[in-house]
Amino acid sequence: MTAQLIDGNALSRKIRADVSGRIAALKASGVEPTLAIVLVGDDPASQVYVKHKVNDSSETGLTANLERYPASMTEADLLARIHALNEDPKVHGILVQLPLPPHMDSHRVIEAISPAKDVDGFHVASAGALMVGQPGFWPCTPHGCMKMLESIGYDLRGKHAVVIGRSNIVGKPMAMMLLAKNATVTICHSATKDLGAITRQADVVVAAVGRRNILTADMVKPGAVIIDVGMNRKEDGKLAGDVDFDGVKDVASWITPVPGGVGPMTRAMLLANTLEAAERAAR
Numbered sequence: 001m002t003a004q005l006i007d008g009n010a011l012s013r014k015i016r017a018d019v020s021g022r023i024a025a026l027k028a029s030g031v032e033p034t035l036a037i038v039l040v041g042d043d044p045a046s047q048v049y050v051k052h053k054v055n056d057s058s059e060t061g062l063t064a065n066l067e068r069y070p071a072s073m074t075e076a077d078l079l080a081r082i083h084a085l086n087e088d089p090k091v092h093g094i095l096v097q098l099p100l101p102p103h104m105d106s107h108r109v110i111e112a113i114s115p116a117k118d119v120d121g122f123h124v125a126s127a128g129a130l131m132v133g134q135p136g137f138w139p140c141t142p143h144g145c146m147k148m149l150e151s152i153g154y155d156l157r158g159k160h161a162v163v164i165g166r167s168n169i170v171g172k173p174m175a176m177m178l179l180a181k182n183a184t185v186t187i188c189h190s191a192t193k194d195l196g197a198i199t200r201q202a203d204v205v206v207a208a209v210g211r212r213n214i215l216t217a218d219m220v221k222p223g224a225v226i227i228d229v230g231m232n233r234k235e236d237g238k239l240a241g242d243v244d245f246d247g248v249k250d251v252a253s254w255i256t257p258v259p260g261g262v263g264p265m266t267r268a269m270l271l272a273n274t275l276e277a278a279e280r281a282a283r
């Protein structure tokens with residue numbers, strides 16, 4: 001069996017086109033949807049990601065204001081800047097690129113963002129809203145994964161979904177979203193014993209660890225759907241996910257590639273969340 005590809009580039013293009021149309025409508029009513037992107041320090045990967053986000057924004061008609069600060073910036077100064085952005089009615093979304101320099105407390109920084117502008121969905125209020133099923137911003141990566149499952153018409157009800165990884169920004173919210181769609185959810189992490197015994201029972205596996213080949217063909221039930229969130233650099237500098245793609249594609253029914261899978265979807269959902277923030281502010 002050879003799995004079909006869930007093409008994140010193609011799906012994100014559709015979502016961006018839809019977002020783009022809604023942005024144009026909002027602009028026609030006099031509102032300029034605006035995202036503030038705050039980058040502290042000079043982490044090379046963060047620079048690349050932020051550049052992507054700025055390009056995505058301008059392509060869809062969103063105004064992205066990139067603010068760059070030196071790694072030496074104090075946490076107090078960053079918090080003051082966030083408070084100013086919270087108060088600024090022209091700014092609808094605030095994204096503070098992670099990781100922050102080690103002398104800063106990321107939790108404290110994220111909690112400073114107004115939940116109404118938390119387009120990353122990282123604030124505790126956003127996490128709580130997701131958990132209890134109230135409206136709020138959903139973290140972009142797991143939300144993008146749900147859109148990918150939706151795009152293949154996959155009905156999660158009663159299915160066993162296994163999430164590998166339990167971070168606050170990917171694994172845990174992913175599990176909540178799958179649960180909300182009536183899947184039976186298992187969350188695995190670094191203390192999980194015999195990961196393969198669990199993943200072999202899965203109808204859907206979401207791998208979000210950050211380690212290559214965490215999921216190999218022998219760990220996959222024939223016909224399973226595989227979502228690969230991982231982003232790793234190979235020795236040759238190329239990107240690879242957490243899944244042994246070449247092996248698993250012969251067992252799975254659907255699989256997401258890396259690159260061109262979850263990554264572009266994460267970026268599309270950021271645009272969608274920012275538009276949503278602007279639409280709410282306009283109401």
Ligand SMILES: NC(=O)C1=CN([C@@H]2O[C@H](COP(=O)(O)OP(=O)(O)OC[C@H]3O[C@@H](n4cnc5c(N)ncnc54)[C@H](OP(=O)(O)O)[C@@H]3O)[C@@H](O)[C@H]2O)C=CC1
Pocket residue numbers: 141164165166167168169170171188189190191192195208209210211214229230231232262263264266267
């Ligand atoms: N494509 C995209 O848009 C995005 C991709 N990513 C990528 O996704 C990956 C995960 O990101 P993130 O959630 O932030 O990472 P974290 O490092 O915060 O979390 C990794 C998780 O993997 C678990 N883990 C580690 N080793 C194992 C193991 N051997 N078996 C099972 N579980 C294990 C950890 O367990 P424990 O909790 O016990 O330590 C932890 O819960 C990374 O590669 C990251 O680059 C992230 C965000 C967006």
Ligand SMILES: Nc1nc(=O)c2c([nH]1)NC[C@@H]1CN(c3ccc(C(=O)N[C@@H](CCC(=O)O)C(=O)O)cc3)C=[N+]21
Pocket residue numbers: 048049052095096097098099120140231239258259260261262263264266267
């Ligand atoms: N506040 C904050 N919000 C984030 O959402 C956030 C963050 N900080 N810090 C870092 C992680 C990582 N992340 C990615 C998003 C898209 C791709 C992506 O588009 N990847 C492309 C390839 C990009 C390339 O070529 O390097 C792909 O998979 O096809 C990757 C990684 C968002 N993150």
